[in-house]
Amino acid sequence: MTSIGWIGLGAMGGPMAQCVAAAGHAVTAYDVSLDRARSLAGGGLTAVDSIGATAKGADVLVLMVATPDQVEAVLFGADGAAAQLETGAVVIVMATVGPGPVEGWARRLGELGVGLVDAPVSGGVARAAKGDLLVMVSGSVEDLAVSRPIIDAMASTAPVVGPDPGDGQKVKVVNQLLCGVHIAAAGEALALADSMGLDVEATWEALKSGAAGSFMFSDRGGRMVTGAFDDVRSALDIFVKDMGIVTATAKSVAQPTPLAATAEQLYLTGRRKGLGRKDDSVVYDILRGRPSRPSAG
Known part of the structure; x- marks a missing residue:
């Protein structure tokens, strides 16, 4: 079973994570609001109290935060996830942050042996709760193969729009x-x-x-x-x-x-x-x- 870490449980991220857990995946999740994370726990979703704990041992780490600065802090800041991820892990960036930042994170994570799938979403809160999102996916064939079951649990439509991180953005x-x-x-x-x-x-x-x-x-x-x-x-x-x-x-x-x-x-x-x-x-x-x-x- 793929071990999934999840960071960001806001209006969109919360129901998305629950859809992934409902599809049978074990999800370890963190949010800056620990109360919110705990309120969503259950049914395959476990709340933890730090970014490091979320990333440690994860085969796939999903990021559903709001801004490029937040992604940067999650990956490379204090208690950053990148330092906890093992070689062969894959990060899925699902926020709308622009192509430039994603291309940079892909290079830096690649130096650590970690892949990146670029997968911004569209559809709104109601569709997120139904697993009915549009996800615009890009990345290597190998990383996409690992990520596809997780993305499909959230999306009714998830076309691959390019081979490189940044194409989805x-x-x-x-x-x-x-x-x-x-x-x-x-x-x-x-x-x-x-x-x-x-x-x-x-x-x-x-x-x-x-x-x-x-x-x-x-x-x-x-x-x-x-x-x-x-x-x-x-x-x-x-x-x-x-x-x-x-x-x-x-x-x-x-x-x-x-x-x-x-x-x-x-x-x-x-x-x-x-x-x-x-x-x-x-x-x-x-x-x-x-x-x-x-x-x-």
Whole structure:
């Protein structure tokens, strides 16, 4: 049986780890919130109180943390996982962190005889709980063979998008460009409907199944119509981070991304207004110029 270490049990990571455990894998898991880790224990998932304890003896170490700095600290910081992993182990990086950092970690881990599979996810919390995510996978044939049963426990779709760590992140950059722009476009369209005096819900219902429709218009548009900005399924701060990665990556290859850059400014405006922890559909209120109650904390 493959021994799996897991670091990061947040809104996405928790249900993902539980799906892996439910598929029959033994998962040793750590989170900065020890109470959260302990609350998820059971059914094949064991909570531990340190990164080192999670990594020690693991054949596969899954990282589902939020930022490049967090991955760096987990792997190479104090009590870093890299020092505990044995030759032949594989690290799966599932966060959206950009191609550059992943390429660097792959080189450094390779010097220790440890592989890296790049596997950023898309799909949201509800799909994570069902094991119904899209995972964009890249890495060596050998490392992918070890990782495939674990990834398949979390994903309904997990295409191999390239042979090298970093390729998965590149595809995720394209994914997030589309998602971020689509959310902004949905907010702008419904804000225009409201400003023209239309029934916003009726307009949304009329358009969501037509040529102008999209997943984001249907999903986020529904939240915009109801004003469900405190029912956070995907925080605005996530798109502040991800659109920053999109625009920085585009600049690194001299590719103009004017729509992404404009959407990024909208998300940054929301953060500046104190709305970063609201649902990202709050862009509708930002575009209407309405005062919104800042997120608590």
